[in-house]
Amino acid sequence: MSEEPPRRNPGLLGRPAALVPARSDAGIPENPAAERLAGLAFVAALLAGIGLLVVYVLGGQTQIEAVLLTACLGGIGFGIIVWAQALLPNAPVTEVRHPLGSEESAADPGDALAAPAITRRTMLVRLMLGAFAGLAAALAVPVFSLGPAPGRELFVTPWRKGLRLVDETNIPVLGAQIPVGGLLTVFPEGYPGSADGQTLLINVGPGRLQLAPDRASWAPNGFVAYSKVCTHAGCPVGLYRATLESLICPCHQSTFDVLRGAVPTGGPAVRPLPQLPITLQPDGTFAALGDFPEPVGPSFWNVHSGG
């Protein structure tokens, strides 16, 4: 590189003395207007920064802070860009593109790898790979500690025979609270707010439900209870179109027919919302006759296996 006598460490500006060679100013554009513009931008940035501090000390206000921060950052950015475009030498420079890849004679990668010394010992290589496979198996130990083995929790909910239907504050729900055409989110007594036990109790009025014969008795006096967890992707089925008596999931618009056992009538869901068997008790509260007959929520590969 250098034509000077070789030194141990030529360095970027390698001069042992305090003086460096003179450089001409040739190629640096003269542009006083751009210099003023960049300078003004930097001054504006300084003032905006101080202004931001003042606003902050006075109690802060998001919008004013944002505008001043923008002015500060933008002033610096604008000034630097003006400098780059108008005050730096901008003539294009051409560089030779060197070929990639090592030249075989100069640096054969195989040489550095000392490949034969390793690949000749085939058996040892295999044994070492086997050892690493063992380590990979051992690493499964911490991985499987990350969560419990999926047992029956996808198949069951807290609902049990005799548990009363309560609201989110664990107070039992009375039939009189829900007028015809109304609905309420209910939970198993003792599990208010339960994610997989959440259930919709809907009053459609007597004699209108068209349920399977073995499920007709699960809906006393026109009160029917369906799981609120969508069977498509698990969102709460939070919308009820009372005029059409259909439940709609706001996430992917799966629609379920309340009168006909919550079978899906639109959207991507396939399985009906499971129906909770309930009974009306003498005191006007409701109680479950058992858990849902099918798994609630989205499907998984063995959803129909019965757990």
Next chain:
Amino acid sequence: MCTAVADERASGAPGRAIDGGPVQEPRRPTELERIAIWFDRRTGFGRYAGTVLRKVFPDHWTFLLGEVALFCFVILLATGVFMTFFYTPDSRPTTYHGPYAPLDGTQVSAAFGSVMRLSFEVRAGLLMRQIHHWTALVFLGSIAVHLARVFFTGAFRRPRDINWVVGVGLLLLALAEGFTGYSLPDDLLSGTGLRIAYSAAISIPFIGPWLASLIFGGEFPTLDLISRLFVFHVMLFPGLLIAGIGTHLLFVFVQSHTQYKGGTRREDNVVGQPFWPGQVFRSVGLLFMTAAVISLIAGLIQINPIWLYGPFIPYAVSSPAQPDWYVGWLEGALRLGLPIEPTILGVTIPAPFIPGVVIPTILITGLLLWPFIEARLTHDRAEHHLLDWPWESPVRVATGAAAISLFLVFTLAGGNDVIGVFLNVPVESLTMVFRVLLVVLAVGTWVAIYWLASARRRRGEVERAVETAPGGIALRRTPDGGFQEVEGSPGGQPTQGGPPA
């Protein structure tokens, strides 16, 4: 000649000014030089710094898109570090007390409460949060546009196929970073998103329930989830992103940047500005301008007002519910999914599996492997440093455009409830329209763009054949029927497209 200037400066010839003029007296070094000398005496870095500082980078505005992504990442780190000082990664319930009256006294998670405090009680906290969120949107956006530029100009071809793979990895990390960050406030909207992600995970045959349990720490919702997402968001993914960005930039440096055809630009040279000072000044200026524009947007346009969504409650949901833009295509894919759930030999294929897992995996795998797919299709395995114009490869531009059409239809479908209300059309009808549109538009786009690009390429081949005619002199036919020598014609170079057909 500027080339000569650069070469002489590189040789450091003593006693001669760079313009070849008379010898000038040595002078005192400037402050900048003294700092450089100080470091050089201690590290010897000057041997490499010269190469780095003089490295030439081609100039074109499309080469700045990736830089915008890089600068977004810098802003995300800065604002993110600030927010970690106030955020509590904890799902356990607490009672919110604070200046936001509508939620005062309600039960929220510690995480949600800490984001409320950051938004309402930490001075400039809301500004930092909004800058962080807006920057995340711009981050993903600039990555997407950068990726499109690299794709449509063929910049991914050998030797940069390796950097394409790194880049797609960075895109996936950025998506994961966005989704985990979006979920951290533990608000109702993001909680619904996590619920859907959990459902997509358990839909995978055989391993789904296991996988979901390992990731979420049990059946959704779990108390572990927020603290896990936090570790992913502030440590694991950022660490991988930093390593990946470093690798990405290292490859750009080692391989030298691509450049567009034209002028003096050839396969075996690089024409542009040296790294220092030209490129550094421009890039630093761009960093500040990016930060300035995002600050303005973030300060004036509200984003993710979690106090309006409320805390995550498993049995509550908001409508309409749309995620951040880069997740919208997945949401749309789920909405367009067919209501089919076959059970084959006792194995049920859940409805979300195909649109939520299989289709994204196919699209992302196709993206990742595209350089190798294209090399196999075209048998072109040569090195390329000059960029293509998009029409120069009709198959490539048609495939890219079709992929964009898929992305757009999926994204629109992710807002079908909003569009339905806006157009006063039933959502069910819209969904059917989008299902048809998805296929028709992708195929139609492919065919139309292929045809247009092919026509443009034929025209380009004719022009080039004329301009690079062998024999040293190229002639061009003038409108009045005469012939004219083409100025600056390279001459003698073989024509690439053969004679005009």
